[in-house]
Amino acid sequence: MKRWLIIGVCGVCLVGMLGVATAQFARPEDAVRYRQSIMFLIGQHFGRIAAVVQGRETYEPQAVARNAELVATFAQLPWEAFMVPGTDSGTGLRATAFSDHEGFKAAAENSGAEIAKLAQVAAAGELDPIRAQFGVVGQSCKACHDKYRGR
Numbered sequence: 001m002k003r004w005l006i007i008g009v010c011g012v013c014l015v016g017m018l019g020v021a022t023a024q025f026a027r028p029e030d031a032v033r034y035r036q037s038i039m040f041l042i043g044q045h046f047g048r049i050a051a052v053v054q055g056r057e058t059y060e061p062q063a064v065a066r067n068a069e070l071v072a073t074f075a076q077l078p079w080e081a082f083m084v085p086g087t088d089s090g091t092g093l094r095a096t097a098f099s100d101h102e103g104f105k106a107a108a109e110n111s112g113a114e115i116a117k118l119a120q121v122a123a124a125g126e127l128d129p130i131r132a133q134f135g136v137v138g139q140s141c142k143a144c145h146d147k148y149r150g151r
């Protein structure tokens, strides 16, 4: 009796997970707006860290830690919104993200892992390691943009 209940519940989970990429958004335009908004925020907060590591702004440990934490949170959000069919036309997403779904996912996961490390390093409050990890994250953004971003 209990076992059937568990199987039933898992079946519902699975169907839910498979439908998630499209079902989350009422319209394809919403997916585009969602991911571009998140990417814009990531760019803003990552840019504030850039200003510090490049010496244009003075180093305020708490502000850098906060920005890194925000980027780490935002970086968990946009990837499903890149998988909605048809949303490569007229946007910065290249169709290769659909034909090479696994590669795109791997680029997202790699970047996410490096961003999480940046948040940890930033919380520790030493500028040199922050600068080093900032560079690693920047490369991970670029790796995905080079392959899957068209403009």
Ligand code: HEC
Residues within 6 Å of the ligand: 032, 035, 036, 037, 039, 040, 042, 043, 044, 046, 091, 092, 093, 094, 104, 105, 107, 108, 109, 111, 112, 115, 137, 138, 140, 141, 142, 144, 145, 148, 149, 150
């Ligand atoms: C897994 C792929 C991937 C990763 C990782 C990634 N991006 Fe992007 N990014 C994209 C794609 C694709 C677009 C274009 C989206 C569109 O136009 O719909 C984009 C767009 C952007 C934009 C423009 C947003 C706008 O205003 O429309 C900024 C800024 C940006 N990314 C910054 C970053 C930064 C900073 C990182 C790393 C911390 C990063 N991205 C990591 C794929 C990625």
